[in-house]
Amino acid sequence: MPVSSQLLKPVKRSFIFFTFVVAMTLALIPWGQFARAILPDFIALVLLYWCMNQPRHVGVGWAFWLGILLDIADGNVFGQHGLAYCTTTWFAMSRHRQLAMFPLWQQALYIGPLLLANQLIMLLVRLATGSAFPGWDYFLGAATGALCWAWMSQLLQMPQRVDKPAEIQS
Amino acid sequence: MQATTQPVFFKQGPKPFSLLLIYASLSLALLLVDVRWQILQPAREAVSVLLYPLQWLATAPVSAAHRVSDFLVSQTELQRENRKLQDERLLANAELLRLNALRQENEQLRHLLATRDAQHGKGALTEVLYDDRDPYTAKLVLDRGETAGVKLGQVVIDPLGVVGQITRIQPLTSEITLLTHKGHTVPVQVLRNGLRTVVYGMGKENALQVHWMPLNADIREGDELVTSGIDGTYPAGLPVAKVSKVDRNPGLAFAQVRCLPAADVDKHRFMLILDEQRALPPQPPAPEPFTPKKSRKKETL
Numbered sequence: 001m002p003v004s005s006q007l008l009k010p011v012k013r014s015f016i017f018f019t020f021v022v023a024m025t026l027a028l029i030p031w032g033q034f035a036r037a038i039l040p041d042f043i044a045l046v047l048l049y050w051c052m053n054q055p056r057h058v059g060v061g062w063a064f065w066l067g068i069l070l071d072i073a074d075g076n077v078f079g080q081h082g083l084a085y086c087t088t089t090w091f092a093m094s095r096h097r098q099l100a101m102f103p104l105w106q107q108a109l110y111i112g113p114l115l116l117a118n119q120l121i122m123l124l125v126r127l128a129t130g131s132a133f134p135g136w137d138y139f140l141g142a143a144t145g146a147l148c149w150a151w152m153s154q155l156l157q158m159p160q161r162v163d164k165p166a167e168i169q170s
Numbered sequence: 171m172q173a174t175t176q177p178v179f180f181k182q183g184p185k186p187f188s189l190l191l192i193y194a195s196l197s198l199a200l201l202l203v204d205v206r207w208q209i210l211q212p213a214r215e216a217v218s219v220l221l222y223p224l225q226w227l228a229t230a231p232v233s234a235a236h237r238v239s240d241f242l243v244s245q246t247e248l249q250r251e252n253r254k255l256q257d258e259r260l261l262a263n264a265e266l267l268r269l270n271a272l273r274q275e276n277e278q279l280r281h282l283l284a285t286r287d288a289q290h291g292k293g294a295l296t297e298v299l300y301d302d303r304d305p306y307t308a309k310l311v312l313d314r315g316e317t318a319g320v321k322l323g324q325v326v327i328d329p330l331g332v333v334g335q336i337t338r339i340q341p342l343t344s345e346i347t348l349l350t351h352k353g354h355t356v357p358v359q360v361l362r363n364g365l366r367t368v369v370y371g372m373g374k375e376n377a378l379q380v381h382w383m384p385l386n387a388d389i390r391e392g393d394e395l396v397t398s399g400i401d402g403t404y405p406a407g408l409p410v411a412k413v414s415k416v417d418r419n420p421g422l423a424f425a426q427v428r429c430l431p432a433a434d435v436d437k438h439r440f441m442l443i444l445d446e447q448r449a450l451p452p453q454p455p456a457p458e459p460f461t462p463k464k465s466r467k468k469e470t471l
Contacts, residue, residue, distance in 0.1 A: 024221075024224050027228075028224055028227075029228040029229070055186075059186060060189040060193050061189065061193065063193070064197065068200075068217070069221065072217045072221060073221050073224075073225070077201055077204045078197075078200040078201060079196075079197035079199075079200035082196070082200065083194055083201065086190055086193040086194050086197060089190075090186055090190035093186045094186060094187070129205050
């Protein structure tokens, strides 16, 4: 069911903050090399979700600062994540009204390339600063991220859903 | 004009695109600054302190899981591991024993080399092939023989002292008679005071002895006996024995002096054959045959 066709409660800022904390914690878990390649970029997913659904709360600024945090946590060069997240966030935001009308699987078709763009930008930055190519499995995360999109959207939407839709509809 | 007067309902703050431009350029600037000058380290450190709780939270479940799985290791697995470790320990012990033997052997060889250098480089290293089969004699068979230039009468030493002398040579092997062989004698000198005497071997199991010492001779327990070199066989100054017991029994004509060989006579595998040609003084002329004088005979009669 498209997001726009549902009647939702307003989102709480504290919940947005909480989801970012959870995403950051997931990103900081020391996954093995295989799991790290397979797993999606949780922060990018959450960020894109909020940018699409709550563009007045979460925007390019959030993307930038989250990117800085991740750069510090991973020990990368400053601005690597920031640049990628800002760009993709803007793409999501600029189309958010249109995207909200699509069903979730079609949204995923848009989100997947955005995640891939994220990784491409980061790859370009790393290659420009003299790192080695990490291998093709680096891009698997974008695919799994797109697959996770519907499931994650439902999850993040849960607190906003009206408790008794039957009563309202009647 | 329209942009400024748009209803509050649609207002979304600054335009996302301008925000994007601002933040993207900021990212690029940070990137360049960080790559070029590395001056953002303090900021990095400060923020990483803030991130630490999250990092702890992220790693805590994993380490907790590790701890739990460590605790729940099954009995059989522990037993298997224990058995494996014991096997490995046995193997390692065997290796270690061999290693110790090798180390000792190496040490002996080094000592022998040092001894040979002290003998001005003359001497041939030799290995003991086997103990002589005859239980009544104290002899060893070495792996050097006539072809290696071994000659009769050459002295064999080990790192600690004289072992014996070569008494029989064969083309490829030679036989040494040990100091302890019964009746084998070595002319020696007490290192302390230069007293000259002779050490007698007393058989394989027994110690050496010094015979024919007067009761009041100046020889004590602990005295070191070295070769005196007056026999022409043994070069002077090699350690031979150490006095272990002096028994001055007034009921006997001589003091009983027991000694222990300085060398580990039948312990080593490697020995050194000394190659020292000593110029012996010419043999004294043979005594004239005894011819009784008749005149003296008459006188006595």
